Amino acid sequence: MSIPSPNNQRSRAAEPKLIFESGSVGRSALFWPPEPGKVEDVIPPALLRDDIASFPELGELEVLRHFTRLSQRNFAIESQFYPLGSCTMKYNPKINEVVARFPGFAQAHPLAPAELLQGALALLYELEGMLAEISGMEHVSLQPSAGAQGELTGLMLIRACLTERGDARQKIIVPDTAHGTNPASSTLCGYDVVQISSNEQGVIDTAAVAKAMDERVAALMITNPNTLGLFETNIEAIAEIVHAKGGMVYLDGANLNALMGIAKPGHMGVDVLHLNLHKTFSTPHGGGGPGAGPIAVKRGLADFLPVPRIVKRGDQFELQESCPKSVGRVRSFFGNFGVLVRAYTYIVSLGSDGLEEASRMALLNANYVRKKLEKSYHIAYHEPCMHECIFTDRMQQRSGVSTLDIAKRLLDYGHHPPTIYFPLVVSGALMIEPTETETPETLDSFIDAMLAIAAEAKDDPDLVKNAPYSTPVRRLDEARAARKPVLRWEAPAKEGKAKN
Amino acid sequence: MSIPSPNNQRSRAAEPKLIFESGSVGRSALFWPPEPGKVEDVIPPALLRDDIASFPELGELEVLRHFTRLSQRNFAIESQFYPLGSCTMKYNPKINEVVARFPGFAQAHPLAPAELLQGALALLYELEGMLAEISGMEHVSLQPSAGAQGELTGLMLIRACLTERGDARQKIIVPDTAHGTNPASSTLCGYDVVQISSNEQGVIDTAAVAKAMDERVAALMITNPNTLGLFETNIEAIAEIVHAKGGMVYLDGANLNALMGIAKPGHMGVDVLHLNLHKTFSTPHGGGGPGAGPIAVKRGLADFLPVPRIVKRGDQFELQESCPKSVGRVRSFFGNFGVLVRAYTYIVSLGSDGLEEASRMALLNANYVRKKLEKSYHIAYHEPCMHECIFTDRMQQRSGVSTLDIAKRLLDYGHHPPTIYFPLVVSGALMIEPTETETPETLDSFIDAMLAIAAEAKDDPDLVKNAPYSTPVRRLDEARAARKPVLRWEAPAKEGKAKN
């Protein structure tokens, strides 16, 4: 029997088309009889557009099949282990999805009179309280759409508060380990960024802060645990230094998943912080959002919070729009309400005991992975880690295998890679955050894969350097994409809807 | 650069485990605090069991990930073209799924007082009327769970009716083209099966029926269009012959998708028929059910229909339980109500015009495929086909390629194969039913695949004979499965839940 040539054996299934390359002129999945009347009679024809050239024309099954097939080209938490460091890819409970779709939530209109939104306002009001309690702060605004907008909002509060004191100041101190959004938000808020370095232990020491801190510094932005997964042990002393010079302490709370029941930011001398509900509070990441980045503040900053504030009068909830000192609004309406509903559901589901258990198990999983891999991968910092651990490719570099190669080869083993090349202070960083919702067995299979890759890197480096092999597409030419960007589909010929 | 060995390049992802091979002792996704009290105090301990040995012990994410991954090992309508002949794998509309989950339907209890079920009873009553109108019959029972149970129920009606006339008779005439459930249902109903052959044109001629028909024959079971996709053109004359000898005509209505607006079984001399709502009426097949197989009868048989009957008094719906002549019940409660809700939704969505359009387009798609493949595959019958068309492997057999090989190779092209080796009268049958919800472009890509395979069969037969190559598993050893059946997982050691 002739051995069929491997090439013939490959799947012959068609590569997915773009939605614009399918369909047929005049097709639509919408069925809606024409309305009596003519648009031209009520709107000046000059204002009307022509048909949208090469807009999709498909049937319902066609559209569903297109997107179902696309979905099958994704890795995701519910199909793969997804230990992206700093992203807290924990399980997104199904009950949250059910609840967020209740018509009373999904079909509520934000501009309906408050009397008709009492359920939603009650939920928001209670959630503010819960987040304040969990973070040890006093007042909360749920408006920011994500962590970065939370940062901006928090810095705006600081600016407004300092301005009232007479001087908005010019600078924000940001550690070199900070997430990119920290410096970016500082700039957006009109501040100059002063970067300070973490020490050999990967944390900020008081000296560094003392050196950088002066009367022109509005605030220090600090992440705790920081992006190295390390607890900023000097944070209380650091906060004192900053306060002594009249500055404020902003905490990036994206890593709160390491702290619930272990330490409250409110006790660390923090004045403002943001939380990522799409991390610590289990709301699905959706391939890049939506998220929610509420901010929490100490009493002194409450007056500057965004409007509207939700206030409780008796058992009624009302909206307070006029807050003279408020920084105003950073987005429309109440923030990402649907995300807030999910976070609320998660918090009441777990309760205080469940939340504390979550953080403890997050630490356990991270330390377990760290221990099991420490002989085969170079550890960036030897201090005990919190919810994530960081390795580098130093040992694999000897055979020319890089962090990128290791990440790509992991795909062949059916695991999503860790966050790579971040934080920038660690060269070739592999940042692993397992989260608490993974079983030790899953961790073991990931660990086995990492060990196997370490072995492959020694014995057959090219195998690793050319990975992945089993993914829908293999390594993509990112340089080409950036050199002459193709950012949209263009019809081949005039109104040339591809008719296959 | 050394070329990595193909074997290493394969996906290294773990093969899926069985749910029993995962988990950890004491794990559960259920969170439910213990209830006050002790079971032993209210139920004699002697009646209680021990823990269920090696029953699953997993967490919520673990379970979800297990089944999500399993799902990714299926082909299905929403990801692939699925032209299974005689199965009518049309699109299953999403709105039907939404509606069937309305709490008023999904949480209705069948033994609640009728006054509390008026919405459900109204729906069932209306659906009976719609199906009667569509099939041209007079009375309908929605109780049968699927087509086969509909057949049994229909034959029971015939038996009951004939018995009342004085003689239940002994035989049922069944064409050789009939689906296996027809003879099986006949036996189950206590009848002997007399098989008659279809003629060279693939249909039953009057002579064959006349020859087989006598006073000992209770009924003729006929499928129209038959399983060859051909319209039984003599059906009216055949019905007369059967009736003349005091027999009845049972129509297997599984292929009604070919007839809506084109011909009504009620006009063909049919006394009883069943319909497959999970075919013609778009309810999802669920990997093997649930379906619904309502039966429709002429007035003379109404008294024999299963109980309860739904009757309308004024604007109230009531259940009539005592129908002295009724054959009784073939299953509990009201049948597969959730399926009936979907079928009702489908019918009111399409309306008469939409249903008629559906059948017309089903014919168009089948005839289009037939035309495009007739040169490359041997056509079983040259008569014009209705909603499906049948080819054989005669041309490919020359190079030793069989229908099975063709079906398996189609998998590599990303299409689900047609029904194969059925009906039995056609050797090596490939029975293609595209259904009306597929676009001509999809048909073309299927046709291209079939043509490519025909070419491969000539040029590289082994390539086809060893297919598939790109599926999660390759050809499976069915003989071994049947020889020493392994029908359940067994714990390796005592209570040995595999701990990976």
Added chain:
Amino acid sequence: MRYTPHTAADQERMLRTIGLDSIEALYRHVPATLCGRAKINLPEGLTELTVRKRLAALASRNATNLDWSLFLGGGIYNHFIPSAVDATISRSEFSTSYTPYQPEVSQGTLQALFEYQTLICQLTGMEVANAAVYDGASAAAEAALMSRRIQPESRRRVLMSRALHPQYRAVVAAYLQNLNDMQLEEVPFDASGATDVEALSRRLNDQSMCVLVGYPNFFGVIEDLAAIKTACIKAGAQLISVTTEPLALGLLKPPGEFAVDIAVGEGQSLGVPMSLGGPAFGFFACQKKFVRSMPGRLVGETVDIEGRRGFVLTLATREQHIRREKATSNICTSQTLCALGATVFMSLLGKSGLRRVAEVNVLRAHDALSKLRQCATVELAFNGPFFNEFVLRSADVERLFAHCAAKKIVPGISLEKDYPELRDCFLVCVTEMNEREEIERLVDTLTE
């Protein structure tokens, strides 16, 4: 709505290919006598929006536990279903695939069914289980028919406990009435609400084919399977246990421990919505030696040509598509997706969770009973041990139901229709879904 994607241009192009000039020409061979009058007389199609509103209006006219207190069981039970169940079975890869005839692209469904078969074996304590049948009632009928295939022709008498679910008895009767050789007999129940084993033993003889009893039975009473099995063995009859509330098997000795020959039942309690009684599924398990007499589909383990584990439909020679009139059953399309839901449900609850929920049922039901016994208006009808259902007797059931209805309570199922001798009785069901307040409200209403 329209789910046909064909534009006018598409149709023309396709007709041209076929060589016809109209759609009508496609069915030119259908007799004009039929075509002529085939028009369907129904309203025109509706928009998805209108359809949704119309169905929502119908749904709103059914009472549910959301607005009523329903103490209804009788074969369909209101149990908690984790959201993860529907999330799984809504995946189109599961819901829109056909019966797994092409195993290479159906491993998802096949492996899940193999797991299902194993779970049913574990739950019932039996050796083999099939991939489900329509429902519990038809499962009981199929079990009797299977016994007929196993037992000699001299044994054709079927004994059925009167304490078995009335609808199940009706279905068994309907299936058997077509077979001239079969005789059906009813066995009474005793004061405990259980099958009268004395009476059963007296009726058993060398013509007895099989005995069908509920476990628990229709009155919620836990039958003494040990005693019944002993009687069956003496007479050489097979014992078929029929379970309408499988959650009970999370706590009670499984039928397998009593060496029943066939154990069947209704699976709805295992994670399937009540949905007016369907779709759910019937589970069907038996002793291994009878496997080739079983009805329905079976999934078996095997390997592919590269040695990978895989699963296939097997022993198909029992089935209609191969054996036709000689098949063990006519069943084809079954209830796979519901069985899949149950597989997810059982996997989620797991060993401890299933037992926990079963315990909550027992404790709440008994707690409710002890409170209800305080009410002068009602008394307990039977004294047998029960799981989550029990029968109450009351002077005027109708008045009592009407009084409860005014309070949006349905206290149970009146037995008058199915058991004239229990005209003054009703069947009360209490599950983990009935909150304690709900039970108090019932008690208060009955004491008023």
Added chain:
Amino acid sequence: MRYTPHTAADQERMLRTIGLDSIEALYRHVPATLCGRAKINLPEGLTELTVRKRLAALASRNATNLDWSLFLGGGIYNHFIPSAVDATISRSEFSTSYTPYQPEVSQGTLQALFEYQTLICQLTGMEVANAAVYDGASAAAEAALMSRRIQPESRRRVLMSRALHPQYRAVVAAYLQNLNDMQLEEVPFDASGATDVEALSRRLNDQSMCVLVGYPNFFGVIEDLAAIKTACIKAGAQLISVTTEPLALGLLKPPGEFAVDIAVGEGQSLGVPMSLGGPAFGFFACQKKFVRSMPGRLVGETVDIEGRRGFVLTLATREQHIRREKATSNICTSQTLCALGATVFMSLLGKSGLRRVAEVNVLRAHDALSKLRQCATVELAFNGPFFNEFVLRSADVERLFAHCAAKKIVPGISLEKDYPELRDCFLVCVTEMNEREEIERLVDTLTE
């Protein structure tokens, strides 16, 4: 609930591996001053069942179109969403994946976003669009900031139409107030409800950076973008169009046809549930020459090493994770899943369907207006052409609203709070979801 799978035994095994004897030892290095008082003071966890009931109770205290007639728009619109949209975005492969940093296993999200970018370009008539930002309001602010990156430092005056959505104006102001060099000015509207182009031209000068106008504007009025663009060109200012109701672009000339520099807006109308105003997404499109000044993520087409087409995040050097303080924006997590929903929605409606729904909006809104004009109690406030919203004036808005509320009708949004000068006016929105009967009921109520 608990989503942590660890059993006691699991924990022990893992601790042993790590070499510690307690979980607490894992954070021994956290100062005792913090650990000591970290306990969270909230209630204990609940069962899924209890959680579901509690949330259902909250949800039931919000009025929706199911039980009320709401004529509410003002930036969030009640539009029909085909069931297929939620079915798609609920697929866990889409909903539980992260931002596509590993393109080889994120082609699903990446290709969908590439399609989204193309659809937004087609809808707005612009050359490039990013992969969405938070919402329409922050999109407007980001657009102004982008203009700041493009325009010379001598141009720092932003002109904003008073007819632009009040919350959007607030957000733009909030974003700009942090930048010392920026000045913000408001342009009045005229009797037609459109931006006063005269006044605009007068205010435009060589310091003008950009002009922001709604299209349609907050009053539903269709601005004369041609005239406004002419004025902008004369002064060298950039024009930014802000669309809160993108469905209008299914029918109206797209901003691109008027050569606006940046076209942004709120995407909620395109298949995203209202959900109290979020999450939805902000769309952001501009002329190609400005692409490197854009904020947010961009997906680009490329090929893999075997030549297959694939998609990647590109031009990342604009972004915070690479450029940090020099990034074009701080945005990281955005609103991808909502943009995906819009992609499915636009694909389903398609060319003809989108136009059809837009037409239904126009016709019903104008039909409603013509009926309302019969009512003595109200009169039309502006005479500019509008899409599906219009402003009515009434002697006593409060009384009128109270009267409607009694009938479970909310006739619109009172403008008193945001426009003191329109104290006696309210904004009425009519979409394809408002049935004709609903409109009659409104008219009857207002005429009473």
